[in-house]
Amino acid sequence: MEFESIPGVGAKTADALAELDDPETALQQGDVLTLMDAPGVSEGRAAAIARGAIRKRHDDPGGLLATEQARDLYESVLALLQERAVTTYAEKRLETLYPATTQSRIEEVRASVEAALKREPTPELREALANVAPLESPSGLRVRERCLATTDAERYAAAREAIPELSAEVVDDGHDIEELARSYATVIVLDETFAGSDFTGDVRVLPDALESPGDVVPERLLAFFAENRERLLAAARVHEESGLEPPLDLDALTDGLARVDEDGTIVGDEELERLTTAVDDLDAAVGTAESVANDHLRAAIKERDVTIEGQDFLSLVEQGARVDSLLSRELDDEFDAALEKARNYLTESLALTDHESELADHVFSGEPTFPVSRRDDAVSRLNTELTSARDRRSAELKADLADDLAALKTPAEELVRNALELDVELAIAAFARDFDCTMPEFVGDATGAEGDDDADATPGFEIEGGRSPILDVEFAAVEPVDYSVDGVTLLSGVNSGGKTSLLDLVGLIVIAAQMGLPVPAERVQLSRFTELHYYAKSQGTLDAGAFESTLRDFGDLVAGADGRLVLVDELESITEPGASAKIIAGILEALDRQGATAVFVSHLAREIRDAAGVDVAVDGIEAVGLVDGELKVDRSPVKDHLARSTPELIVEKLADDADDADFYDSLLEKF
Template sequence: MDLESIPGVGAKTARALDELDDPEQALENGDVAALARAPGVTVGRAARIARGAIRREHDDPGGFLATDRAREIYRQVLSLCQDRTVTDYAAHRLETLYPSPRRSRIEEVQDFSRRAIERDPHPDVLEAFEGVEPLERPGDVRVRDRCLATTDAERYAEAREAIPEISVEIVEDAQGLAELARGYSTVVAIDESFAGVEVEGDVQVRPDALADPADVVPERPLAFFARNRERLRAAVAVHRAVGRGGDTDSQLNATVDLDALEHGLERLDDDGTVAGDPELDRLTVAVDDLDAVAGVAESVANDRLREAIEERDVTIEGADLLSLVERGAGVDSLLSRELADEFAAAVEAARKHLIDALDLDVGEAELARHVFDDEPTFPVERDENATARLREELTVARDRRAAQLKRDLAADLAAQREGAHDLVRSALELDVELAVARFARDFECTMPEFVWDGDDGDEETGFAIEGGRSPVLEEPLEEIEPVDYAVSGTTLLSGVNSGGKTSTLDLVASVVVLAHMGLPVPAKEVRLRRFDDVHYHAKTQGTLDAGAFESTVREFADLATGGEGSLVLVDELESITEPGASAKIIAGILEALAENGATAVFVSHLAGEIREMAAIDVAVDGIEAVGLVDGELEVNRSPVKDHLARSTPELIVEKLAQEGNAAFYDRLLEKFE
């Protein structure tokens, strides 16, 4: 696949996508989460790329939303779905759903929507989504305490590509390995020729090392899981919440062992080190506390020895004192002769404190005993060489233990990496589905029925809405009166001011846009044709100047000559110029649209005049006001077919005629006939 052929994908983005394991599959599936794993590609950018790929796959020319108001309706209904997501990912993912004229795309999303509206958006599941985000790359992992060694230049290049996290060195022989071992804690020789070579230090001969990078550099998988630990825990929580809710249809991808994944994450610290191992903790504390504990042990010995000296009366014969002085002996000799037992007890107390405080095992304890020498001295001081040997032993044991734990945990988690991606992706996609399910429930939606091109009766079908409620109205759903409305061909919609004509156009636009997105629509039942595009012209504020008027007429001229398959919704076009001229222009536009087979609804207060001027029979529907109640219009919101609705002034005059001076008001009423 030529990635640069996707709309919006340039050379730089194509190179980033090429780093994915299977970019073509991700693009075919509209997998925003997978696309967002490409370097430098945000979730929002991934959604736009996926949308471009979908358009190309379905040979979608775009431009379905042909006017600003049509695009505004789309943004409003999309926003209503996005408002019902929990994760930012799902909100971006919904942007891959757009109104399309292509049957293949509509049916593809309809399959998704039918599954979605069966979901149960249980509160526990929605709460569990907090913290679920697409998995991230951990960034560059660099390990400096070990290296790979080889004698071959080609093998060197292969090693650098396979395991870039550690240094790769070229050596000539075993002596070169020995030199590396003095600078690295571990050297991994990857040539078979080094088998059987004995070199001082931690030198491992592993010709198969490049086949199992995680064993050589367990930090690689551990860094990934450490970076995404909370995201994975949140995804696991979603899965378990779904299970508790009993919605088996919503079960997430089960290619990962949840218990094993959770256990592995519990053993992992934020910095990628292994946590929760008592032996590693013991060795780490021993290395960190060795100097401090040895200092306390010195004090233990000296305090005991000082007390012993203070409590003893030591008598020295003159000859003995002379002999000690002549030999150059000092207090050490005196201690050896007079306080040998007390000194031994003091040193033993220091050793015991050192061993107990550091919780040393038998072998380590034997080394620790050499930290305090048996030779009497005061004050008692540790042997720095012996202390260094003990520290080295503990450090090696700690590092060996940590390395083994890393390898074990990395092996456990590395096997679940792909499953972890599936788990998070499934959780995120479930949020998308639940958003659609919540939208469908909140607006009492149904799946629309399309009359496809070539089906019987297609040429006579525009749209038919039963029990529709506009989702873009700000009133609560229960306060919106359901509307029934069906149109085939071109129609004028008349009605009183504030009677709901514009709301009816908004309902029609919302239903048609949602249907062509493949989503459920806010109505009891909907049947419609497949439209090529939607032209929704909102009411113009004030009369247009000559230039704007010319531009508007040109736009309708283009539509009239190529509008077959279009849905045209126009709200009070007569406001563009004088009423008399407007009626003539609208009549001409309706004639052209009717000839081209477009479906059109024109809201107008000049419906009667337009019908008289048109050279064809123009259908006129009316939103009828049934009367005035306390000064407020009482309106039947569903348009009445083939009925020119009475105006608000006519209703007011009729009301006045009933109250008095009937002769005058009856004369006025005659003018409306």
């Protein structure tokens, strides 16, 4: 696939996509999660790329949202969906839903939505989703007890790139390798020429190590699971709460995660814990053992009377003996006992094995002295032994755990993917339930294109029990509206009667339907439109330049209006009423010739109808009357009815209430 042929993808993004393992499959499936793995591609950017790839796959030119007001309505629908998502991923994934103009894309989404509507967004499920997020690849991992060694400069460079977690060293011969083995617990030699050589320490000749870095650095896989522990556990809980079939054994995953700490350290192994504690506590334990020995000698000296004959004293002094030597004959047994206590304490406090205890015995040995002091060389040897044993044990356990977890990595990724996609479905389900939605029925392409389902159906829409979710009132308080239109229609009605809200509802339903979503109504039939042109009410009379620009926009519109839905709110406000009526009449004539579907809200419906050279339908939102100064309105338009205006209703009320109604009756006759 030519990545730059995807709408919105340039050369830099195409290069980033090329670094993915299977970018074509990800693009074909609109797989936002995989696209996010491309360098520099954020969640939002991945959603935009996926949307472009979907359009290309369905050969969808897009463009339904032809005006700013139409785009605002789409943003409103999208916001209502995103508000019901728990995860940031789902919010971005929902952005791949766009109002399509091709039947194949609409049907594709409708199929997935049908499944989503069966979901139940329970509080427990939403709580579990709160901790689910796309998995992260650990960065900056360093393993310091192992290194790579090679005599070849090119292999050295390859080693640094393939296994950056380990130090890599260039060596000349076996002697250099021996030196490295004194500094590292394990040395991995990459040159086959050293196979069969006898080295001191843990030296492994692995010429193929760069081809399977996971075997050399099991910490890489462990860090993945450790880094994503909470996400994985949350995704497992989502599967349990929702009844989704997990792609792996959840108990095996939980057990594996329990064996590795947040920083990738193996936990739960008694021998590793013993060795780790021994290394950490060695210096303190040696210091305490010294105190044990010296306390014993100090007490022994205090309790005994030491007598030295004069001749013995003179002989010892002549030999240059120290006071310790003068006392040694008297305290030999106590000194041995003190050293034994020190050794026992060191062995017991660090839980040393027999072999380790033999090394520990050398920490306190030699000629009698007071105070007793450690032998630093022996402490160093013991520390080296314990550290090496700890690192070997840790490496073995990491390798074993990595072997167990390796088979779980791919299904674990699927586990999280399923949970995140479920959040998308739950958002759609919540949207449908919160706004009493139903799936709309498409009755053909508004262009009547050959080969389209119901291509001969009259272009338009029919809404029963529609309620707008974007009004500034509680949705439960919104009055349901019935309305249907085919061809071009004028919508009349009193001020604040709901004409603008009705246009919003029509536009919103068309957009949601062509996104493949359920719509807020009891029943909807509609054509599939190529473009939605929605023009909001002007804020006042336009100057000459702006008026000319607006007319140019409508000139472009009527030049190619086939398959379009046009919604216009009080266009007459752009200029003088007399001129406005003639202009709107001309626009409606052109749209009628094109076979377009259009609804124009206007207070000049009578004048426009009279000025038009074709029959223009006029519908009206009728006010029942005035109650306590407030309009009582039937929000559903009456077909083929010119609704009375607010002034007419007020005059009628005055005529009914006045004792002398001649004046008001004469005014009423003017309407």
